[in-house]
Amino acid sequence: MESRERAESVSELGGLLKSLSNRPVVSVRYGRFPDGATPGHGLGPLAGQVHDLVAELHPRWKRYLPSGAEPPSASQIEALLEPLSADAAVELMTTLAADNLVWPGSKLMNREIAHHTVxxxxxxxxxxxxxxxxxxxxxxxxxxxxxxxGMVAGSDGEYLAILIQVGED
Structure with missing residues (x-):
């Protein structure tokens, strides 16, 4: 796909990810890396985007957390992430979109639809x-x-897709 066509189709990527969103439990972030981010497949810029999404979500969850609890920094997030194959990413992102981590057996969305979308x-x-x-x-x-x-994040070096499920019991 030509770069220009791909940039124009980023709305497709956004639509797919948004269809998996179930706020406040499942949140997503997608798009092109911002200007100034190091291009390529380095994990640092992607971990920074995960951190930014977590920072957006933190105020919603803060009332359920111990006093003073803060999310990890971008560098701490980068250090704990593990690589996945594309097939494993499909399975794990499907699970996070469809199945509730807090209440096993409770479905967030139809698993087949989630799998197809992911x-x-x-x-x-x-x-x-x-x-x-x-x-x-x-x-x-x-x-x-x-x-x-639970979080799955992917990047082709230019565009990114992040899905995170957050919960408290």
């Missing part, structure tokens, strides 16, 4: 995209100050 997002970013998560084995390293959060 597969389109991964395809949109292409085979050269890198994917990251805060999941390590069967546990999650927190990217927020909340008890529960």
């Amino acid at each position: 597969a389109r997002i991964v395809k949109w970013l292409g085979p050269a995209a890198t994917w990251w998560t805060n999941r390590q084995g069967n546990s999650w390293d927190p990217v927020t100050a909340c008890t529960f959060d």
Whole structure:
């Protein structure tokens, strides 16, 4: 896809991600890296975008948190992220969009629809995209100050897609 066509189709990427959003539980961020961000597949700019999304969400969740609890810095988030294959990103992002981390068995959306949508997002970013998560084995390293959060972020070096589920019980 030509760069100009791709830039014009970023609204498609946004529409796909927004359809997975279920605020305040599931939030998304997408688009092109801002001017001044280091281009390429480096994790730093993507971790910075995850941090910015978490900072936007923090005021909504602050009342449920211990006094003074703050989310990790961008560099702390960068240090805890683990790489994912594109296939693993599809499965994990589908889970975060469809299944509630706080209340297992409680569905946020139809899993088949979520899977189809996430597969389109991964395809949109292409085979050269890198994917990251805060999941390590069967546990999650927190990217927020909340008890529960799960995040998948991907980038082709120019565009990014982030989905995060946040919750407290």
